[in-house]
Amino acid sequence: MHQEKTSISGFFYKNPSLKIKEFQAFLTSRFGVIFTLNMQSTILYYWVYHITNDKLALGLVGLAEVIPALGCSLIAGHFVDQSEKRKMILQCLSGYIVIALCLAVLALPSSHKNLSVSTIVYFIYFFVFLGGILRSFFSPSMFSLFGLVVPREHYANATSWSSMSWQMGAVLGPLVAGFGIAWFGIANGLFIVLGIQLFLFIPILSITVKPILKKVKEPILQSVSDGLRFVVKTPILLAALSLDIFSVLFGGAVALLPVYQKEILHVNEMGFGMLRAAPGMGALLTLGLLAFLPLKTYPGRKLFISVTGFALSIIVFGISTNFYLSFAMLLLSGMFDAVSVVIRSTILQLVTPDAMRGRVSAVNTMFVSSSNELGDFESGVMANWLGTVKAVVVGGCLTLGVVVFTFFKAPQLRDFSFEEKEVEQHKKTV
Secondary structure: HHHHHHHHHHHHHHHHHOOHHHHHHHHHHHHHHHHHHHHHHHHHHHHHHHHOOOHHHHHHHHHHHHHHHHHHHHHHHHHHOOOHHHHHHHHHHHHHHHHHHHHHHHHHHHHHHHHHHHHHHHHHHHHHHHHHHHHHHHHHHHHHHHHHHHHHHHHHHHHHHHHHHHHHHHHHHHHHHHHHHHHHHHHHHHHHHHHHHOOHHHHHHOOOOOOOOOOOOHHHHHHHHHHHHHHHHOOOHHHHHHHHHHHHHHHHHHHHHHHHHHHOOOOOOOHHHHHHHHHHHHHHHHHHHHHHOOOOOHHHHHHHHHHHHHHHHHHHHHOOOOEEEEEEEHHHHHHHHHHHHHHHHHHHHHHOOHHHHHHHHHHHHHHHHHHHHHHHHHHHHHHHHHHHHHHHHHHHHHHHHHHHHHHHHHHHHHOOHHHHHHHHHHHOOO
């Protein structure tokens, strides 16, 4: 009897998605890509600021990635829906490897001797721009592949683990980057990124070729407009995406961490790596808890509470001059943000028809994922205009305003329930 009770209430009973072999490979691939990209971006932000001492240059790094992400995402979604997903992911990974090699070579001492600082910075912007193009294809491809390796009834559980793998990469990437900068230098850190990305072919190739669900070939403009129309006409999805877009846009402070490290908190490279990793660490702790205590009741209300907590954490971080308080606030911001990510991602998976996953995810990538980089640009411009501390505090206050506005304007999201919405929305979209 005791053994039977253990099997019913055990770890894999609560997390059935982890028993799926291809989902395990999916998680490994997702973690690896996010780990290397976060490690790379952390090194790039540090590198750019320390050779330019220009806050606006930090914002331009984010802008260089957001422009192609905004410009290519909708078109990318069309091609992803009509392509085999594993092949598309392998092509994106190959592109990331080429970019990693170019950046590593650019960071070598010989490149610094032969190129001016401005030329090096322009090359960094260019390669970040190319990475933004790849991301516009990679994100919807991974989103679509998720729906092909996980049964629908396990979406909520699998989303928590998928988000956890993402956050693990977001935590460990900056942390390892901080160690790498301090111990090995910028160039060697970028070569480590390249080496890890080469190994990621192994888990991706272990996933079998998947069928293309969208058989009908239609004009690209019609295909793209269908994806946009679906998002706009789905109130729950539109409200959730809008809340996330503006909270990240106004509440992001990560781009200004090199300024806090050097001018406000006065810590070394290790301290910078810890600050950069803190939001991801908080998110990882929360996602670990959600694996055992899943979000089943009042997810809509919890979404608003979490975004409010995120905004307050950013405001306190903005005015802090103590490293430990700043670290704690960034940790809390990540914890609150993790709840928001899981709820929004589950909504996206539940309400999106299989044949439209690429296009709907492309809209999500264009508006939500790109808001991170657009937020970096906004932070750089605001810091250049108002000063670093004022820019972060004003951004946090604007996020609170967005929460209040959405709370009263989107009652469907406020009263949202996973079970009810899955049935109701599926009926509307059939």
